Amino acid sequence: MKHKLYLFLFGLTLALPGFAQQKDTTANFSLQEAITYAQTHQVNILNAKIDEQIAINTVKKTIGIGLPQVSANASFxxxxxxxxxxxxxxxxxxxxxxxxxxxxxxxxxxxxxxxxxxxFDGSYLVGLKASRTFKELSVKNTGRTKIETTVAVTKAYYSVLVSNEQLALIDANLERLKKSLSDTEQLFKNGFVEKIDVDRLSVLNNNLLTERENVIRLLALNVNLLKFQMGMTVGSTLTLKDKISDVKIDQAQVLADGQVYNKRIEYSLLQTQKKLNELDVKRYKSLFLPSLAxxxxxxxxxxxxxxxxxxxxxxxxxxxxxxxxxPIISGGQKLYDLRNAKLESLKTDNNLVNLENVINLEVSQAQTTYLNGQKSLENQQRNMDLAKEVLRVTKIKYDQGVGSSLEVTTAETSLKEAQNNYINALYDMLINKVNLDQALGNINY
The missing domain is CATH 2.20.200 (Outer membrane efflux proteins (OEP))
Known part of the structure; x- marks a missing residue:
């Protein structure tokens, strides 16, 4: 019996930390898998679902007002x-x-x-309708939180992809530069080039090594940000399945205004709020009616x-x-409550009109930025290819003795600059893609 007790206590000791905090995990996710994981683990979504349950309980509580009320009492x-x-x-x-x-x-x-x-109580009947609309509002609020989480996870995922792409370019540059540095050092030993030629390439190599370390740290930071947006613990191990080449960059869509409004969760939320305000007006009107119990x-x-x-x-x-x-006389309180409810409903109408203008502006800006980003990415891609070609020709001339090491160094620097511009344009393009999808209402919950 003692042995069994010791085994039980030992097992309990091992199990308790798992109850105290979320266990670190190891995962390899695609973008869609990361989004799916976030939908069930992200704290904001979990709290939004709790708010849904609170709304359901509120509906049941309101229904309970119209059910039989029984109480017992005793005294001495x-x-x-x-x-x-x-x-x-x-x-x-x-x-x-x-x-x-x-x-x-x-x-x-x-x-x-x-x-x-x-x-009979008119305010109770209106309250039943309002409680169900309130539940609908809480469900839509959860939807908005899911959309915001999807956007945040997608942007963080793309940031990691861009950092990986940047690291791959730096590694390719380092491999090429190490070979050039090795060849130049050999030429220097044989007296065919000057020491300054070696020094120039050494400076470029050292700068690339420093840049690589910075990118590695930035990559680790981006991965941790992605974990946070997904609801994973920072101590978990996360790797990505997708590559930059998997991301489809299509032409910007153009939708009619009405279609965009109906696809935007913010517009739907405001329409539901308008329904609540209209029910509020009915509720205050019903307070002028008698009640019977x-x-x-x-x-x-x-x-x-x-x-x-x-x-x-x-x-x-x-x-x-x-x-x-x-009700006979209430000092005018009910009348002014009714007037205020009508004014709140009027404010919602104004907010709907304003939201339509905001959505139109967001769509226009997102489409313009997306198209400009496409052109910029294409241009930076061409510049990077040209810089590679210039470096290739310059190295051939240098190897044949008809070019200088300064030209090679300048070509290396130009290529690195073109690659950085390409990385920045690529990141902007991916973020613009997410912003456009959000503006068009293409991100659903």
């Missing part, structure tokens, strides 16, 4: 001093005086049951001067009835 009283009343002395043959008389007994107890049922109660009273015999005699009471409440 010990009159240390029984209440005394003064009665005219005429009753006792003492006219013109008042005689003190004690009414009641020392011990009193009661047990009762009360029930009520709402039969049925009620009933039954109770048993016990009285005695002797505590032991308190519950020997029971005096029951039962009553049922209807309660009609008709």
């Amino acid at each position: 009283q010990d009159f240390l001093k029984v209440p005394t009343s003064l009665l005219p002395g005429d009753f006792f043959g003492q006219p013109g005086t008042f005689v003190p008389v004690k009414f009641g007994v020392k011990y009193n107890s009661a047990i009762g049951l009360e029930a009520s049922q709402l039969l 049925a009620f009933g109660s039954t109770s048993a009273n016990f009285q005695n001067d002797n505590f032991r015999n308190l519950y020997d005699n029971r005096f029951p009471t039962t009553v049922v009835g209807l309660r009609l409440s008709v």
Whole structure:
């Protein structure tokens, strides 16, 4: 038995840290898999789903107002001093005086049951509709959070891809530069070139090594940012399946205004808010109507001067009835509440018009930026290819003795600059693609 207990305690010790914090994992995700993971692990989405459950409970709570209400009560009283009343002395043959008389007994107890049922209340009926609309609003809020998470994960994923691409270009440059440096050092030893030729290439090589270290650190930072956006622990190991070549860069889409509005979650949210405001107006109008409720109660009273015999005699009471409440004067409060509700609804109409203009502007800006980014990326791609060709020709001339090392160094520097411009244009292009998809409402939940 001792051995079993030790094994149990040892196993419990190993298991407890897993309950205390999320366990680090190892994963290899494509972009879509990363988005899917984030949809079930990202804190903002988890909290949005909790808000959905709160909204569902709120709906059930509102429904419960119209269901039968039943309550029980019990009481016990010990009159240390029984209440005394003064009665005219005429009753006792003492006219013109008042005689003190004690009414009641020392011990009193009661047990009762009360029930009520709402039969008609206009504000309750409107509140039911509003609670369901509120639930719809919470679901759409979760959708908006999912879309925002998808955008954040996609941008972070693209940042890692761009950093990987930049690192690959630097590694290719280093490999080529190391060979050139080795060949030039050999030529220097044989007296065919000057030391300055070696020094120039050494400077380029050292700069590339430093740049590579910076990119590696930036890559690690981007990976951690991606983990954060996905809801993974920073200690987890994450690798990417996708490559830059897998990303499809299409021509910008052009949609009619109405189509864009209907696809944007923000517009849908505001339409739902408008429905809530309209229901709010109806609710305040319904407060001017009467309400009707049925009620009933039954109770048993016990009285005695002797505590032991308190519950020997029971005096029951039962009553049922209807309660009609008709509002007459409320100091104008309901009227002004109704006016304010109408004004809030008018504000929502204005916000819808403004949101349409905002969406139109966002789409126009996103499309323009996307098209400009396409042209810039194509141009930087051509410049990088030209820089590679210039470096290739320059090295051939240098190897044949008809070119200088300065020309080679300048060509290497130009290629590195062209590659950096290409990387920046590539990153901008990918981010612009995400922004355009978001503006057009193409990112769904």
